[in-house]
Amino acid sequence: MSEHKRGLILQAARDVFEAEGLEGASLRAVATRAGYTPGALYSYFDSKEAIYAEVLRTSLAALGQAVDEAVARVEAPADRLAAAAMGFFGFYAANPRDLDLGFYLFRGGMKPLGLGRERDEELNRALNAALRPVADAAEALGASKAAADLLLVDVFAHATGLLLLLHTGRIRMFGASAPALMEAYVQLRIDTLRQSGPGRGG
Missing domain, CATH: 1.10.357.10 (Tetracycline Repressor, domain 2)
Incomplete structure (x- = not known):
């Protein structure tokens, strides 16, 4: 994953977690926020817990x-x-x-x-x-x-x-x-x- 793409995804994830919490968030919401497809995120993170941990x-x-x-x-x-x-x-x-x-x-x-x-x-x-x-x-x-x-x-x-x-x-x-x-x-x-x-x- 490029550092630029990684940064976009992690910032999008922070925004989604702030709005929805760990329980309410989804990788689909993170992907949409970052401007990627859910499949693109699943190539790097297998769950929302994984991206929250990152x-x-x-x-x-x-x-x-x-x-x-x-x-x-x-x-x-x-x-x-x-x-x-x-x-x-x-x-x-x-x-x-x-x-x-x-x-x-x-x-x-x-x-x-x-x-x-x-x-x-x-x-x-x-x-x-x-x-x-x-x-x-x-x-x-x-x-x-x-x-x-x-x-x-x-x-x-x-x-x-x-x-x-x-x-x-x-x-x-x-x-x-x-x-x-x-x-x-x-x-x-x-x-x-x-x-x-x-x-x-x-």
Whole structure:
């Protein structure tokens, strides 16, 4: 598949998924949107789950690049942890549809949807890789591997919770700033790691 054709199909797919959700979308709708016949798409994607996975894979690659670029600008472990966490938060703050995509939230709401075991595992690895600089920095600050891995989960959970409040506008009812709360949370975790001592960090 040419890169141009691939780009057209993936953009069309994003548009269709945003409008119809994973459950409501079809490869026929994607093909029509892209200006191709359904048969042309079936030559490359065997199902809508396959093309959704490709769209999400592209999104996660962009997330990983954003986090890596943020971390590359600093050197100290504490700064790397903050940069990674805020890079993750900042990417989804600026790209709410990518957050929706990652949680399959288009129209269908919060449901335990999947794309097939192999695709789910691959995409979960990509998400984990994007967040890995958080755990790496935590270990450099003296956290055990287990504690660093738990911190990665905590940062993910805290960030997504604040992003949900931000993008739904619910944060306004608290008169709070989601970025400021995220920064304060990250600094608190860094301070806790520094106080815990080598090998503990939890």
